[in-house]
Amino acid sequence: MPELAEVEFFRKQWGRGLHCKILSVELHGDKKIFRGTDVKALEKGLRGATLQGSEAHGKQLLFRFSKGGWLGVHLGMTGKLRIEPPGAPALKHDHLVLRQSRQSLVFSDPRQFGRILFHCGKDQPAWWANRPAEILSRQFTRKAMELFLTRHARAPIKAVLLLQTGFPGIGNWMADEILWQSKIHPARPAGKLRPAETGKLFAKIQSVSRTALRIVGENDGDLPKSWLFNHRWERGGHCPADGAALRRGQIGGRTTCWCPGCQIPDVGV
DNA sequence: TACAATGTTTTAAG
DNA sequence: CCTTAAAACATTGT
Numbered sequence: 001m002p003e004l005a006e007v008e009f010f011r012k013q014w015g016r017g018l019h020c021k022i023l024s025v026e027l028h029g030d031k032k033i034f035r036g037t038d039v040k041a042l043e044k045g046l047r048g049a050t051l052q053g054s055e056a057h058g059k060q061l062l063f064r065f066s067k068g069g070w071l072g073v074h075l076g077m078t079g080k081l082r083i084e085p086p087g088a089p090a091l092k093h094d095h096l097v098l099r100q101s102r103q104s105l106v107f108s109d110p111r112q113f114g115r116i117l118f119h120c121g122k123d124q125p126a127w128w129a130n131r132p133a134e135i136l137s138r139q140f141t142r143k144a145m146e147l148f149l150t151r152h153a154r155a156p157i158k159a160v161l162l163l164q165t166g167f168p169g170i171g172n173w174m175a176d177e178i179l180w181q182s183k184i185h186p187a188r189p190a191g192k193l194r195p196a197e198t199g200k201l202f203a204k205i206q207s208v209s210r211t212a213l214r215i216v217g218e219n220d221g222d223l224p225k226s227w228l229f230n231h232r233w234e235r236g237g238h239c240p241a242d243g244a245a246l247r248r249g250q251i252g253g254r255t256t257c258w259c260p261g262c263q264i265p266d267v268g269v
Numbered sequence: 270t271a272c273a274a275t276g277t278t279t280t281a282a283g
Numbered sequence: 284c285c286t287t288a289a290a291a292c293a294t295t296g297t
Contacts, residue, residue, distance in 0.1 A: 077276050173275045
């Protein structure tokens with residue numbers, strides 16, 4: 001389930017292990033989760049190391065350890081981070097378990113679309129460098145966003161919002177929510193939005209992200225009933241704004257939900 | 270049974 | 284070289 005706010009929520013789950021030493025490492029080294037990663041180096045690098053800090057950047061997570069250990073975590077579609085008691089046995093999809101004296105840090109991912117990376121050294125790993133501007137950072141400007149839309153002018157706006165190089169952290173439900181709140185049809189070409197629409201889009205990208213982080217990321221609460229989110233999967237779901245029957249279709253390779261009343265396909269020229 | 274799932278990555282085509 | 288679309292990935296649930 002992880003998009004921006006859920007990723008932040010999961011990052012904090014491991015917070016209880018901060019400043020604690022890793023006594024042992026248990027992992028499913030042959031699983032796809034570890035593709036391209038030296039699991040022997042990971043085990044050696046983390047055993048005896050202390051968890052010193054963590055950060056989230058879009059959907060990417062980084063956990064920093066003593067002894068120069070950098071653990072990268074991507075939760076994919078079904079990844080989760082949680083805390084278990086010290087001796088709790090690893091379940092079937094618990095692919096990485098870091099044992100500490102007072103708790104265990106667990107990464108699970110049934111579908112294995114997620115990924116674990118590891119790097120040992122003084123400098124940050126290549127995979128953590130050169131990241132795109134975060135949505136709520138000062139570098140994320142309307143100008144930069146419009147430049148990105150121009151670069152992907154012919155693709156549907158829904159597909160462009162899902163590109164992590166432009167909108168790190170936005171996923172399927174956030175893209176639908178942002179477009180619905182902006183009253184923009186998801187199939188509109190990204191390059192054909194009018195200035196008033198890109199302005200609204202820019203504002204909604206930030207407000208949806210900020211609100212989701214506050215409600216889900218900090219408190220694991222429920223998003224407002226007035227949002228599309230709580231209605232988009234209901235069968236026979238209705239738009240919370242105008243009561244119209246919600247539409248569903250395949251846009252940008254993903255199931256997309258929109259309101260035919262609030263979001264008009266295209267106005268033409 | 271068949272299809273879809275809050276996501277990338279690879280491959281192919283324009 | 285760049286953008287876009289579609290398939291692939293592994294597992295579970297409806």
